[in-house]
Amino acid sequence: MRPDMLKQQILAAAAYPLIVFPLAIIWHLVLFKDRYMSFGYFEGEPNIAVGLASMGIQGAVLAAIYPMFRFGRSGLRRAVTFAALLGLFFWTSHVLALVAKQNVPQAGSFILMETLYLCLQFGLFALALGLIFRGAGRPSVTPA
Numbered sequence: 001m002r003p004d005m006l007k008q009q010i011l012a013a014a015a016y017p018l019i020v021f022p023l024a025i026i027w028h029l030v031l032f033k034d035r036y037m038s039f040g041y042f043e044g045e046p047n048i049a050v051g052l053a054s055m056g057i058q059g060a061v062l063a064a065i066y067p068m069f070r071f072g073r074s075g076l077r078r079a080v081t082f083a084a085l086l087g088l089f090f091w092t093s094h095v096l097a098l099v100a101k102q103n104v105p106q107a108g109s110f111i112l113m114e115t116l117y118l119c120l121q122f123g124l125f126a127l128a129l130g131l132i133f134r135g136a137g138r139p140s141v142t143p144a
Helices: 003-031 034-036 050-067 076-099 105-130
Strands: none
Touching: 003 034, 003 050, 003 105, 034 105, 050 076, 076 105
C-alpha cells in the first residue's frame, strides 16, 4: 500500500469516531436525552467506553473498505454515495432492527429521530472522507 493511501485510511479511521462520538453524546445525552428516555432507549447508564470502542472499530472498517468503493468519480460524490449506502445499512441494523426486536414506545418518532441523527452522522463523515481522499480519484484495487 502506498504511504499516501495508508495516511488517508488512518485519517479516515480517526475521523469517524472524532465526528460520531461527540455528535452521539450531544444528540442522545444532551439535546434529546428526555426524548430518548421516553422511547425507553436507555436502561441504566450508557457505557461510554464500549460506545467509543465500537465507533473506533466501525471507523477502521469503513476506512478499510472505502478505497475499494468505486462509484463516483469526484472525491465528494464518491464519499457521499459511500456514506449514504453504509448509512442505510447502519439504519436498518441499528434503527429498524431495534424497533423489530423491542417494543419501542412512539416507534415512529424514534425512527424519525434516529434517521435524522444518522443522516447528520453520515453526512459529516462523507464530508470528512471527501476532504481526506480529495484528488485520489478512482482507486485501482490490486491483490496484495
